[in-house]
Amino acid sequence: MEDRLGNEDASAAARPQNWPYPEKVLGFAAHPPSFIESPGTMVGAFRPAWWNGTDGDATIEGSAKQNRAQLKPPEDLFCGPYNECDPAKISDGASNDNAGSGPCQRSDLHCWWHQSVSWKTDCSYSCGNEFMRFNSSYSEEADGTAYPPNCSATGLPAGAMIIDDVPASAPVSRPGCSNSSWSNQGTFSFAFSRGPNDTAYPSKVDLHQLGAGFGGHFYFGHTRQNDAKGQRLKITGTWTLNKAVNGPARILVHLPDHGAQTKQATYRISTGKGTRTKTVSQPGSGNRWRSIGAFMFDGVPKVSLDTITQDGSGDQDVAFDAIAVVPITGTYVERTVDAVAFFDEDQNIDADFESSIFINSPFESQQDIYDWATKTSGDVLSVPGCLDLAAPTCAMPRTQEAMTRWKSAVQTAGTSATDHPDGKGMTNWLHYSNPYTDRPAGDAKPSRFDTDDSAFKIHNSATVSFVKDGNGKIVEGSEFVEYDDRTADTHLPDFVTEFFTAVEQDYSVSRPNLNYTARDLNEHNGLNTTTSTNSDGILPGRAYAAMGIAPQVTEDGTCVRSLYTSGGSIGYRPMLADSGATGSAERWKNQLADAPEVNDKVAAAAAEIYNAFFKPGKTGSLFNSAPPIWQELSFQLCADGKVRPYDGDPILRSSHMPSQYLYADGKAIDQEGNYTGSAKTLYDGNFEAFSAVVDLTGHGMPYGRCGPLTNHSGNPWGIDSLSGAGVNPSGKFCSWPSTSPDPEYSS
Known part of the structure; x- marks a missing residue:
């Protein structure tokens, strides 16, 4: 809790697991942690002990800071023959994981100490002294006024019906908060989540309350990701009015002056036209009412809020305070x-001619695509078919069948954007459309x-x-x-996935592992999603x-x-952008190229598919820079x-x-x-x-x-x-x- 000169250094407090219990007691006696007392004011949790000595840092003999630094006993004081402990084995890396390997020499590791010891000969001077903050003659202090609650309906429109987070019968912890100018006209309830194997509700541990906000009370939890762990710790609060509203009404939410930190609190309003959502930034100055809009109701209004947010990390507070329902004439x-x-599917996909000088690709025009596809598939079909075992002079039957289907689809589509059977154009077999x-x-x-x-x-x-x-x-x-x-979503072309399957069956070369994990797939929500491309051929689009x-x-x-x-x-x-997926595709391509039993035309087709769809970098697939x-x-x-x-x-x-x-x-x-x-x-x-x-x-x-x-x-x-x-x-x-x-x- 201090540096070598005796100055405050709280970095060690971030690792309390490295402190033995006596050291925690001694360390905190000298350096109490600080907590927020009121807006902008941090105070010690308790008054620290003090030490005799002269001025100067901890390196000065006889200084108060040196006496404080020496409050800890020698590390071998509680280790010796009495408790079968070997002081020579005390070190920073010492471990008792194996009997006798560390200081404790007992097989049961019960090197316990039961004797009194002393390590200060002048304790009356060099030991610490307690600071008695409240002695018997200290008078009662006045109640605190930090974070005063909002105890009235001031600021709400006429006719507002308030639903508080606690019932009217709940006692108020803040003096002077009578809540006499308003009445609670609804109920508030929590739903706690748990995992499929949980017998209790771990989410309940994350529910807290403070004597502030509207009416002198609000609850709060912490933001969580929308993943398995976050769903297990999810807390949902629901406000329900005690009467029906048939017509439009405004919804206002009360935001407390602290304990409300998330900028992504998503309120869900059950209306006569379905559920509406409104994301609110909760931090702000002072206790305040915030309108989240007007909605059409045909029954009892309900509003819910949970602790799941896009940026959920467990660090920020989500406040559950009061809401108000205000019917509107109109x-x-x-x-x-x-x-x-x-x-x-009838889209012309001829690329820009002037830009073609910068591009070395078979995708420059519909004719180029047609020529590339017919040549790549035709080359494999021009090789004699293998009768039994794979050999470099022939192509295996399933591989040729896959190329036959591809070539047939290409020829059926032709080169026209519009003159093709429905569902069988060029953009169809490419899976563009x-x-x-x-x-x-x-x-x-x-x-x-x-x-x-x-x-x-x-x-x-x-x-x-x-x-x-x-x-x-x-x-x-x-x-x-x-x-x-x-x-x-984007879908891999059928000829690509069919070729993967065919060469795996014919040549025992496993298809590339194209499953990958990426952020913001389909929705820009900050979440990582793992695809199932290997089984469904789907490449989810990235939302910006x-x-x-x-x-x-x-x-x-x-x-x-x-x-x-x-x-x-x-x-x-x-x-x-995922090196795992592209690396797997490259290894697949290389394995076919290096296998002596694989015909060169088959390996060349694999290389063409790799270059067109899976090669990363500026010299790779055109899709690296897809607009x-x-x-x-x-x-x-x-x-x-x-x-x-x-x-x-x-x-x-x-x-x-x-x-x-x-x-x-x-x-x-x-x-x-x-x-x-x-x-x-x-x-x-x-x-x-x-x-x-x-x-x-x-x-x-x-x-x-x-x-x-x-x-x-x-x-x-x-x-x-x-x-x-x-x-x-x-x-x-x-x-x-x-x-x-x-x-x-x-x-």
Whole structure:
């Protein structure tokens, strides 16, 4: 607890397991830990002992600091013949794991000491002296006033119904907090989680309470990750009103002035239109009420909060204090705007011609892809088939069967983007496109866009609501927005997975282990996810940081503005950033090349597949630098229920790829918010511009930072063609780059 000069050094307190109990007692007697007494004030937990001596540091003979430093007895004082202990074996690395190897020579290790000892000849002077803080004549101190609670309904709107975290019958621990100006009109309950093998509830250990906040009491737990350990320690609190509400009502949550540290407290509100969520940053100044929006209810309102957060580490507090329900007179308005990116099988995938000088790849044009695929498969099929055992002069039957299926799919698709049987185009056998059966057939949004990660590429939505009064104005504090986004999956082509299976069966070369663990797969939530690519062929897309703003009522009070930007990359990029997956694919390729019984054409096909899909680095697969795909919703919902553009923005901006659909409440709309009554896309993907690494003709390119005038070009995260495959940066709005994203509405 002090350095060699006797100055305070609390670093040793971080390792209490290294201290024997007597040393803990002596150390803390001299150096008590400090705790917070009131905002900004740290005080010792108790008064330390004091020592006689002169001034000076601990190296000065006879100084008080030296006497304090020498309070500990010699380390061999309790070791000797009496307790069968060998002082010569005392050392920093000593261990009694094996009998006789350490200081204790007893086989049962019971080298206990039962005699009195002394190591100070002048204890009356050099020993420590206690500080008696409260003697018998000390008068009673006044009650503390740190962190005064909020004991009144001041600041709440008229008609607010409060639900506290403790019943009205619970005694109040803070003097002067009568809670006489309000009544508790609901109940609060906890649900504690436990693991499948737990007989008790470990999560209960993490529930704490403080005599502060609203009414002089609140509970708190600690943030946890959404994983098995976090779910085992999860605490969920639920506030329930004691009566039904049939109509719109605001929900306010009380945030205490301390013990509320998480910036990701997610409240879930059970409404007449389903569950709504609002993430709140709990830290702030003073006890305060925070509105989280107005909602439509058709029964008893319930609000819940748990300890799971995106950044859960067990370090930050999640506060469970009071909430309030405030019925509102007015008309509830709610609309959801969805943007869905869909890769159509009829998409032309000819790459940008000017950029081809920088690219040495078979993916420069549809003709190049066709030629590469027919040659690679045809070369294997040109080799005589093996009759029995594998040999370098022939190809094994299952391998040739896999190449036959691939070549047949390639020839059926041909080189035309549109002239091919449904479901059998080039983008289909490459698994670039989404299934044509998921292409909208009318103006209604297909339900699979909300549930199936193979049905779309990215999805961005904003649900906006508010209450309007009789004059068509938005009731203050009723505005609410809930954003959501998802980056969907990429699938390995069938010919790749079938080739893996065939060569494993024919040549006993195990398929590469393509399972990997990466962060922010499908959702930008900070979590690591382990894929099951080996069994399902799925490479989950990486979601990049999403950015949103709080709902903003326009100056005339008739509309609510929202702005949300999200997107990500295809699943190849995070896979190519994982050395385990790419290394396994390389070893697979090399093993086939080195096996004497494997025909050169088979090994060459493996090398082509590796180079095209699994080789990392700038000279590897084109997918290492696959451009981001993104969407930006910018609109206002007005009191007349109409979705409108905001300040000249298009309602949806997006990357060059893929095609885009736009919906309001599940029906197709245009950039002005008008219903189209059509299945037509809002925007058709432009692969030529999307594949450009230079822009010599003005068609745009996907790299670099987007801006108000870049249309579909650039991207919100400023990712360029040289950014690493595993890049995962923060971003900015495209249309409004100077507007800072609100952390409560961003990921």
